[in-house]
Amino acid sequence: MAATTEEILAGLAEIVAEETGLPTENVAAEKSFTDGLDIDSLSMMTIVTHAEDKFDVRIPDDQVANLKTVGDAVSFIADAQA
Amino acid sequence: MTRQHTPEVVVTGLGATTPLGGTTADTWAAALAGTSGARTIDQPWVEQYELPITFAAQIAVDPADVLARPETKRMDKSAQYAMVAAREAWTDSGLPAPTSDDALDGDRVGVAVASGIGGITTILDGWDTLRERGARRMLPMTVPMLMPNSPAAYVELEFGARAGAHATVSACASGAEAIGYAVEMIRSGRADVVVAGGTEAPMHPFTLGAFAASRTLSLRNDSPETASRPYDIDRDGFVMGEGAAVVILESAEHAAARGARVYAKISGVGLSSDAYHMTSPDPEGRGQRAAMSRALDMAGATPADVVHINAHATSTSVGDLTETASIRTLLGSDADHVLLSATKSMTGHLLGGAGALETVFTVKAVADRLAPPTINVDNPDPQLQVPLVRNTPAALPVGDIVAINNSFGFGGHNVALTVTNA
Known part of the structure; x- marks a missing residue:
């Protein structure tokens, strides 16, 4: 069953928090991964790998660069699950 | 220049x-x-x-x-x-x-x-x-x-x-x-x-x-x-x-x-390799002696100055005795006043960490004038040729002293470091 966008955001926030040590409440939809959350490319790929696992979706490497914000990632995962 | x-x-x-x-x-x-x-x-x-x-x-x-x-x-x-x-x-x-x-x-x-x-x-x-x-x-x-x-x-x-x-x-x-x-x-x-x-x-x-x-x-x-x-x-x-x-x-x-507190000096470094066998030490101990001798030379020390050795001593039948034979051959009668400690009896063998931990122990021993004990030696091997600190710590002498930390590795790698009081 597909997760709601709220559930995806909460799940993604847990993954980001685990990787970065930031509190989950900092991982808001409008936050930029690079500028807002200071996530480098290796950390981003780690987050993608865990997100693919958690939400049972495929996020192709050539799509990752388009995921500028947390909200972009939530939308991508929601669409991929649909 | x-x-x-x-x-x-x-x-x-x-x-x-x-x-x-x-x-x-x-x-x-x-x-x-x-x-x-x-x-x-x-x-x-x-x-x-x-x-x-x-x-x-x-x-x-x-x-x-x-x-x-x-x-x-x-x-x-x-x-x-x-x-x-x-x-x-x-x-x-x-x-x-x-x-x-x-x-x-x-x-x-x-x-x-x-x-x-x-x-x-x-x-x-x-x-x-x-x-x-x-x-x-x-x-x-x-x-x-x-x-x-x-x-x-x-x-x-x-x-x-x-x-x-x-x-x-x-x-x-x-x-x-x-x-x-x-x-x-x-x-x-x-x-x-x-x-x-x-x-x-x-x-x-x-x-x-x-x-x-x-x-x-x-x-x-x-x-x-x-x-x-x-x-x-x-x-x-x-x-x-x-x-x-x-x-x-x-x-x-x-x-x-900067007015730092100094525990001790690392006064000498001696390196050598056995070129003998992948896992067994050269029974003649040439490489081990060369490492210790080179470290003492760098430190400007003589066998008479050595009061304590933290042995590599891993608790294997061959390795332990090869090392003490090397020490006895190198130091001669001066080995009689060396207090030998085998701290792996307590820590186990930290492999790549061992030489560093035993350097910390040797530095502490020199700074505190206290050689740590070797445990579990119920019946000392009769071929042990150096006085062993057993069960309780032993005091090191006052004045200028030199201690050696030996570390040997598979491949015939030998490292000896000398530690001198500050």
Whole structure:
């Protein structure tokens, strides 16, 4: 069953928090991964790998660069699950 | 260009996380009390893989209790142990925090932190993931976590060290060789301060199984605490250990200029290789003697000056006696006044971390004038040729003294470091 966008955001926030040590409440939809959350490319790929696992979706490497914000990632995962 | 004088190298900070404790103070106190760090391994894989050895000297304080959670995700345990020990050593030295206004010039700060094996658990976990779930499930940090230079690199990043970061690999001599390399970095003028040490995180059924296959581990499963017994007539192999130790080395001038507390000097470094056999020491001990002799030469010391030796002594039948024969041949009658300690009887064998931990012990011994004990020597081997400190610590003499820390590794690597009082 597909997760709601709220559930995806909460799940993604847990993954980001685990990787970065930031509190989950900092991982808001409008936050930029690079500028807002200071996530480098290796950390981003780690987050993608865990997100693919958690939400049972495929996020192709050539799509990752388009995921500028947390909200972009939530939308991508929601669409991929649909 | 006129060559400046060769600087003396002093120890101003100590750090350790070991089977005896999560800090240098706890580890040293447990060692002086004659405590064993070995215990039965409480993991399902012991039975699952029918391991012939069911115990080890396991880390006393889980680094997850000390480090930030993301750090434990990005570093193999080998790097985690090194980071815990390096931070303790840096704080202990009183050097300014790397982020502070009065931080050191990073161009003058170096790192030499070694591991004998590297990120073995990361390698094996990644292999499991690949086989069970495919390449796409492998984690992006796998390579930077498995590299044997990963602990050195993380420590370099932590302290903004730009004079060079090195990982000298020589099996069970790695930690001592790293400290020797760090001494040379300061003596050659490349750095004023070097963070130096060794680390190992081998607790995995693969590593235990591999050492068991080489028939070098003690099989005393029913009594882990008494299994590591260097120089006892009934010794039957080493006990695998884990952990890290790190020292802060400085040029004597740099330490004096900031009024640092100095524990001792690393006055000599002696390196050699046996070119004899992959795993057995040269029975003639030529390489071992050469290492000790070269270290004493660099220190400007004579056999009469040597009061204490922290032996490599892993509790194997051949290795322990080869070393004491080498000591006796080199020092002659002066070996009679050497107090020999085999601290692996308590810590187990930290492999790439061993030489560094035993350097910390030797520095503490010289600074506190107290040689740590050797435990479990119920019946000393009659071929032991040097006075052994047994069960309780022994006082070292006042005045100028020299101690030696020996470390030898598979491959015939020999490292001797001399420690002189401050």
